[in-house]
Amino acid sequence: MAGIIESSPAHQNFSRYDIRVIIKFSVILGKDASCIHKDQVTVLGEKAPFIQTVRKWVKLLIEDESRSVRPVTACRDANISKVLVLLSDDKRKTCEEISTETSMSRTSVFRVLTNKLNKKKKFSKWVPHLLTDEQKVSRVNFSRNFLRRFQTEQNDFLGRIITGDETWVYSWDPD
Incomplete structure (x- = not known):
């Protein structure tokens, strides 16, 4: 052989x-x-x-x-509850402030906030980032409507879309 x-x-x-x-x-x-x-x-x-x-x-x-089997200690229940308590006091805390108060690294705090607590920073506050069923259905309906209009109007439709972020912009008409 x-x-x-x-x-x-x-x-x-x-x-x-x-x-x-x-x-x-x-x-x-x-x-x-x-x-x-x-x-x-x-x-x-x-x-x-x-x-x-x-x-x-x-x-x-x-x-x-x-x-490879080392446990992740930052996402323990005790650390998650510490972060929750700090956020209940002040939702405007930064990851760095929470990190200082909990003796966790900033990346661990961020991981707890985003992955474990499903929070997202909006308007300098940590808020839940969950859509209701009604909001999800509404988004699907808008998307289907846009797709249907694009299929019929083609490039004319794309030229009329205005996009933006979450900032309100007021226009001023001097007349």
């Missing part, structure tokens, strides 16, 4: 990425670095990585495996 593998042209086409994937797969199977290296020498011959390289990759993969 070894003669068939060594004479096969397929063993010449392994990239570094391929070799690392094989090492990762072998680590998942529970093989140690010396066993993985021996298998690679059998298949790749002179093109096999050195034993030191295989050991380094095995070590990195094992460390990465243990690191």
Whole structure:
């Protein structure tokens, strides 16, 4: 069987990425670095990585495996309730102010506000960003109406659309 593998042209086409994937797969199977290296020498011959390289990759993969299960501490219920209490006192607090008062990082505070509490900054206040069912239906109806008008009027319709943000702009007509 070894003669068939060594004479096969397929063993010449392994990239570094391929070799690392094989090492990762072998680590998942529970093989140690010396066993993985021996298998690679059998298949790749002179093109096999050195034993030191295989050991380094095995070590990195094992460390990465243990690191990936680290819990996220910022989104614990205690921290979420701290942020809620601070917001109930003053909805205009910034992430930096909340961060200072809770000893959390600004990015963690922002993550709690946006992902866990579903808040969005509007007019310098943190407010819930949830649409009611009526608002959702209204938006769908407006979109369908715009699409229907675009299909009939084409570019004439697009020239008449005025877009804006949430700022009220009053016009003044001197006449």
